[in-house]
Amino acid sequence: MIHVLSARHLDWDDVEPVRHPFDRASVEQVVRSLGPARNVPRRPDVPFADPVMTAWDREVAEPWADAMSQALVERYGRWTVGWRWSHDEGDFDGGPVGHWCCPRDSVTTPEETLPRVVAALCEWRDWLESLAGRFEAYPLDLADVEDQRILWECAARNLIIQVTDRTGCGSGWHGHCHQVLAWFLDHWGIAPDTAQVLVERAVGGRFRSWTGPDRRLVDDIAERLARSLRPDDAEPDGGPLPDHLRRWLTVRESVPWPEAGDTEEAGAVEPARDGAAEDIRLFDGALDPARAEGLLTALHLLRADAARGARPDFDLLRGWQRHVLGTPGPPEFRTLPAFAKEGRERYGIDADTRERFDACLAESAMEGALPLAARAARAYLDVCFFHPFDDGNARSAFLTLVFVLAREGVALDDVKVLRRLAFQAEAQQDAVTLARFIDMAVTGTRNRALSSSR
Known part of the structure; x- marks a missing residue:
């Protein structure tokens, strides 16, 4: 409950005033209409150091303040939890509110306590509105x-x-x-x-x-x-x-792609089981069933696209990505710099970024130019480091890898390793490693499929 009712955990979307209407003229009436307002505890007439006061604070006053916070959240939204974020060592330490301190000090009588709640809530709201004005x-x-x-x-x-x-x-x-x-x-x-x-x-x-x-x-x-x-x-x-997209494009030209994954045999690979779909159901389904459903829909679409020989480009990917993200329509190419790996990598944006992305993806369909595993690895990393979407780029990269393989009739019975690895934009060896992992996955799938057919 404390985590939910603490303003420390609020994002800007939680508190941005324009998203959360608030009528000051009616706030006092609203506060007095809430359930906790009908049961405001009275502070015992004993010194603060008295054990009776300590017990009352812990067992009566704090639960009442939590109940009031919950009631305000239900009425106005989660942004309201900041009404208790007082200065110094109050309820949550180091906040901007002066009209409230803590239950022990601020809960006295109903006649005094409820106006403090109203004043603190309005003070917190004023602060948020002033911040929004300063941002703008x-x-x-x-x-x-x-x-x-x-x-x-x-x-x-x-x-x-x-x-x-x-x-x-x-x-x-x-x-x-x-x-x-x-x-x-x-x-x-x-x-x-x-x-x-x-x-x-x-x-x-x-x-x-x-x-x-x-x-x-x-x-x-x-x-x-x-x-x-x-x-x-x-x-x-x-x-x-740095701009890690620029670094990737430099590294991309220096990777020894012909030697990466050059042991694979040619020809279609039909696995004994669908490793991509299985991993989505187990891994993504555990995170969010809706996420898994969207990915499975995208997987079905990309395989149909591969069967008809579709050429990879951003428009193709965005058709899958609408299901990955659950958006009403296909998402657009990002228009701002993007960040990943907890802010450690930054991908710039220029007027020709999308055009360059399409050109890079097109290379993955050039059969015979490079080994299949190398082309699949390169396309996967292109999506990672061009970072074309505002969200879901790792999933898009995985789907692109599956698509490049599927265009040549290859599917995998196990993709766990490929989905759990992280790669650095400036590390040439990471690109080689990914290509070799894909090559091993293709070879292993082929061998297991042959063994099961005997």
Whole structure:
């Protein structure tokens, strides 16, 4: 329950004011109409250090505050849990709310307690609306980070200062500061998980409880955060991230593809069992039955496309991807830089990125140019590092690999290893390793199919 009712775990989608209407004129009436408002506990008239007070706080006041939070969530949405995120060592440590402290201090009588709830909720909402306004005050574009670097730095710097002022830099204040910076990146198109990684890397554990950051530290963190979004050719050690798509395209030309997976025999391979479908049912089905269903639909479509000799390109992949993602229509090619591996890899975007992607995919259908395993591996990695979709690229890469094999009548009875490996854009050996794994999977499937037919 604490995890659910803690504002520390809120993403920007959870709290963005435009997504969650709120009528201040009726909030007091709403709060008083909620179930917990009819049973506000009264604080015992004993010293705070008295064991009676400690027991009352733990057994009566805290459960009541949790019940009020739950009631507010059900009425307005999950964003409301921040009403208890008070300054310093309150309920959740280091928040921006001043009208509430904690159940022991803030729950007194119904006449006093309910107005505190209303005031705290409105204060939290005001803070969220002020943040949304500050985010919009910096209309930033991930596709033009280089030219907007100063604006990114200025925005980050101002947000840090705002959080320090709002929280008072007490106990745990930096947790909310991290969160606000991540919300800001999320607002301008960076996935929440990646945003958190970039903020952690920029801050580097240098904020401290009960201590406000000096101007030099604020400037350095703002600069690091802005630089982490740039496609400069540098290592991701707190400085700018390189463009890993460019690195992959360079590596792609240097991989000894003809020697990768060159032991395979020619000809169709019909496995004794459908390894791709089986793995989807077991692995993806355990995560989410709807996810597995979408992948199985895409698998059926790609095999039909392979049987008719379809040529691989983005339009073909997006037809499968609509089922992978469960979207009403085929998803578009991404328009912003993308991140993967918890923010450690960044894939840039240019005017001709989609055109280059189609050209690379087309090479996988050039039979005889390279061994089949090498072409399948290269196509898989092309999807990974071009990262054409906003989501589901690993699944798209796997489907592309299956498609390249299927065009030549090859299917596998076991794909677990191929789906569980991770590859680096700049590691030539990773590409060779993947091709050899595919080659071994094809050979193993063929041998097992022959053995079962005897």
